Amino acid sequence: MQTAQNGCLVHSHVPTSVKELVINWHITDECNYRCRYCYSTWKKSLLKTAIHDPKIMGKILIELFSFFDPSNTNNPLRSRLNWSQVRLSIAGGEPLLYTDQVMAITRMAKEMGFNLSLITNGSCLNKAPHELLSNLSALGVSLDSGTPFLNQTIGRRTSTGSVLSINDLLSAVSRGKKLNPDLKLKVNTVVNSINFNQDISRVIHKLKPNKWKVLRVLPVVSDNLTVTEDQFESFVNRHIHFSDILAVEDNQEMTESYLMIDPYGRFFQNSACNGTSNPYIYSDHIAHVGAKRAFSQIYFDASKFAARYPGTSDSLRRRV
Numbered sequence: 001m002q003t004a005q006n007g008c009l010v011h012s013h014v015p016t017s018v019k020e021l022v023i024n025w026h027i028t029d030e031c032n033y034r035c036r037y038c039y040s041t042w043k044k045s046l047l048k049t050a051i052h053d054p055k056i057m058g059k060i061l062i063e064l065f066s067f068f069d070p071s072n073t074n075n076p077l078r079s080r081l082n083w084s085q086v087r088l089s090i091a092g093g094e095p096l097l098y099t100d101q102v103m104a105i106t107r108m109a110k111e112m113g114f115n116l117s118l119i120t121n122g123s124c125l126n127k128a129p130h131e132l133l134s135n136l137s138a139l140g141v142s143l144d145s146g147t148p149f150l151n152q153t154i155g156r157r158t159s160t161g162s163v164l165s166i167n168d169l170l171s172a173v174s175r176g177k178k179l180n181p182d183l184k185l186k187v188n189t190v191v192n193s194i195n196f197n198q199d200i201s202r203v204i205h206k207l208k209p210n211k212w213k214v215l216r217v218l219p220v221v222s223d224n225l226t227v228t229e230d231q232f233e234s235f236v237n238r239h240i241h242f243s244d245i246l247a248v249e250d251n252q253e254m255t256e257s258y259l260m261i262d263p264y265g266r267f268f269q270n271s272a273c274n275g276t277s278n279p280y281i282y283s284d285h286i287a288h289v290g291a292k293r294a295f296s297q298i299y300f301d302a303s304k305f306a307a308r309y310p311g312t313s314d315s316l317r318r319r320v
Helices: 054-068 095-112 130-135 148-154 166-179 201-207 229-238 291-295 302-307
Strands: 002-005 008-011 016-026 081-091 115-120 138-142 184-191 211-216 246-249 259-261 266-269 281-285
Touching: 016 054, 016 115, 016 302, 054 081, 054 095, 054 291, 081 095, 081 138, 081 302, 095 115, 095 130, 130 166, 138 166, 166 184, 166 201, 184 201, 184 229, 211 229, 266 291, 281 291
Parallel strands: 016 081, 016 259, 081 115, 115 138, 138 184, 184 211, 211 246
Antiparallel strands: 002 008, 259 266, 266 281
């Protein structure tokens, strides 16, 4: 069965069960790195970014949990997806540039009933508060190469040219796991024209992540550092011995499959059906119109979302 939504032809889905519904809140577009493929570029708003307005920040969290609360059987997404928990994943930019605001978000979200995760480039991880690390169920670290020169070339360096060393990253992850033995580690690697011929097995062996997400650079904002399908597959095949933790996402799997909020408090989507010069489509502000109305203004592919998590049917999950 096919239906039209936001001017795009989409397929209806049989409800699929997952443990968690994950909401990715990109709280800032500011970062101390300058990755050349970065997609954290949003259409500016006249409003403040939500983290600089505590009332707006709190209202967004209340709206999100009320709407996506597992007990809310009236959520229209229920016709396509069933979930028993909801996780707020705090991302950026680099969220740890705003430690106080991240702490405020995590305290409120934890009290409401969210599970929590954080995605970081790792550069500030050693300074992350104990309380924050203790409250996370998962920690995501971005890592594109174990070679400093390649990381510099990609743009994974500060304005002074500093690059995160693997030893410092290992130390930061070890600290997090000592504070929180249940903390799950996820490594995110973006395959691009600079690192596609690399073998980073040694670094992955050292980090011992619970999950290694390998993504093909997504030309949402620009075509910078894009790779061919063969180049992407060559990277994946080179690391096939990590198949027990490897989660592969090509451009098709990534499109419309993430539930995302921008720094201003709007749902946004990297829609394949956009058809405009803007890289994203946006909802109204969640704090102004409520999560229900804002969510109705974007398309979210529940089957693609479910395919990346364990426990869904094998037919939905990409094989590596």
